[in-house]
Amino acid sequence: MADTTTRSNASSLADVAKLNGMEQTTADLEKIEQIFKDEEEFEVVCNDLTKTELALVTSVVKLEAQHLAQIAKGVQKLTGAKNVRIKTTINVCSVKENKIRAVQAGIMKLLVELMADVESNMVDKSAFVMSLLVSMRRQGRH
Numbered sequence: 449m450a451d452t453t454t455r456s457n458a459s460s461l462a463d464v465a466k467l468n469g470m471e472q473t474t475a476d477l478e479k480i481e482q483i484f485k486d487e488e489e490f491e492v493v494c495n496d497l498t499k500t501e502l503a504l505v506t507s508v509v510k511l512e513a514q515h516l517a518q519i520a521k522g523v524q525k526l527t528g529a530k531n532v533r534i535k536t537t538i539n540v541c542s543v544k545e546n547k548i549r550a551v552q553a554g555i556m557k558l559l560v561e562l563m564a565d566v567e568s569n570m571v572d573k574s575a576f577v578m579s580l581l582v583s584m585r586r587q588g589r590h
Contacts (some may be wrong), residue, residue, distance in 0.1 A: 501529030
């Protein structure tokens with residue numbers, strides 16, 4: 449999967465380069481794949497090349513396009529960035545009601561499965577979410 453991501457990233461970088469009037473060759477793409485094995489490093493370089501500001505947004509619900517656009521405009525005003533890219537995450541564990549719904553919906557079984565799948569690279573994240581849910585249940589019993 450990481451290989452597919454790397455190729456996708458390299459392809460995206462080639463598209464950006466073409467938009468900026470630079471030609472990319474197959475050899476260049478292979479070099480790019482080697483340089484950007486780490487997805488986070490690729491994002492930083494790509495954002496720098498395209499003068500894009502990355503905004504990380506966490507919410508308890510999925511945000512609508514109009515809200516994301518408002519956030520992007522605010523980031524542009526604050527930073528003066530030419531482009532803004534928003535990366536959203538949904539944090540269902542920040543509100544007690546959502547924690548209860550998640551447990552009732554069967555999230556605990558899924559978290560255990562993710563923790564058992566070492567190759568998923570989700571062991572730490574799953575354990576963290578589970579610890580939040582378990583601590584919430586303990587607090588509710590007192």
